[in-house]
Amino acid sequence: MEKRIKMPLHTTFVGNESPFLDVIRRHSDLNVTVCTRITGKARKFFGSAFDYARKHAIEILDPKEFMARHRPTDLIIVAGYPKLIPRRIIELPSIGIINIHMSLLPAYRGRHPLNWAIINGEKYAGVTIHHISEKFDEGNIICQDRISIKRYDTIADVYAKAVRKGNSLLGKTFRMIGSRQFKGIKQDRRYASYFPPRTPKDGKINWNEPADKIRNLVRALVDPYPGAFFYYRGKKKIVDEVDILPHIQRCDTKIGKPFLLNGCYTIKTCDGFIKLVKLRNSTM
Structure with missing residues (x-):
């Protein structure tokens, strides 16, 4: 049985990069962005959530401030945030808290999954949108799809493919809200792998x-x-x-x-x- 959702959704985004913010704004009322300012080449390559929020008059909160002074919201979307989300934040939104992870979970849990996939000579990577739990990248999978890694692709090429795929899956996820499919499916631990942050x-x-x-x-x-x-x-x-x-x-x-x-x-x-x-x- 589908649950009726009051529209528009009030959404909070947590992350420093901006490639998914247009889609979030298209499908919801994005009224808070939790981020810090990024500079240099990373700002140009990944896009800045801070700059995006300032341009579109969206409230900006520092992550420490958000964790200490959180507020009710319908949906929290996380992308690229490197720390565990505490339970009090997980339980905060009325609809849920979801993460955009750039791998085909349960494979390549952890940090820098696209870099690791190329280093390991994989021919495919992917993007997964999943519910957040109290452990890294272990929540139920809402939807996912793979992307190819060609022999001469660099991380720039693969990241661009992942962003396009992630935006497509994010739009699909919004359309699933209120349905049984939005609850997702449990990850199969037999196929899980974890990779640490790179330095x-x-x-x-x-x-x-x-x-x-x-x-x-x-x-x-x-x-x-x-x-x-x-x-x-x-x-x-x-x-x-x-x-x-x-x-x-x-x-x-x-x-x-x-x-x-x-x-x-x-x-x-x-x-x-x-x-x-x-x-x-x-x-x-």
Whole structure:
């Protein structure tokens, strides 16, 4: 039996990025945005919820202020918020609190799921909209769908696909409110996996690894992420693009030591050779 929902819905958004806010405003009265200001390249790449809210005259609350001085609302939508939501907030909205997670849950619970999917050589990722529980990314799944990861896709390409898919699923979720489907389905723990937050130091390249694994690391960390890197002559070199070369005869070359080949710096790995196509803000 479907539940009648009073319209328009009063919605609160929690998160620093803005790609889903147009859809939320289209389907509800978005009257509070819980966020902090982001700056630099991340602001341009992800969009700023703070700037969006200020432009559209939406009330802005700092996350600490919201957690301490919360108020009644119909629906809370979370995207990219890195902390657990306390029970008192989960129980606050009359309809529910949902999260937009960029993986096919229960796989890739945790932080930076798209980056991890590329690093791990996955051919598909996805987006899941789910209810929030007191544990990270474990609530009932409302809807989800997958996106492809092509061989030469970078994190920028995959993120753009995920945003488009997330907006589509978010519109679908709004239409499901009040129905049995909105309650979602329980996640199957047998297929669960969890990945921790990544830090800049995690981008250090290990040239003893296979060439394809190194290439995956590079494309998972292009701008505005900190980047895959190595040190050469005492200086940090951030790599934004590489090519895997077919077998070449350089038996005297040490793994991890750059050398010039046809005018391009090339580095031997455990199973092949990688050409450095693009370095970030530097040369060799």
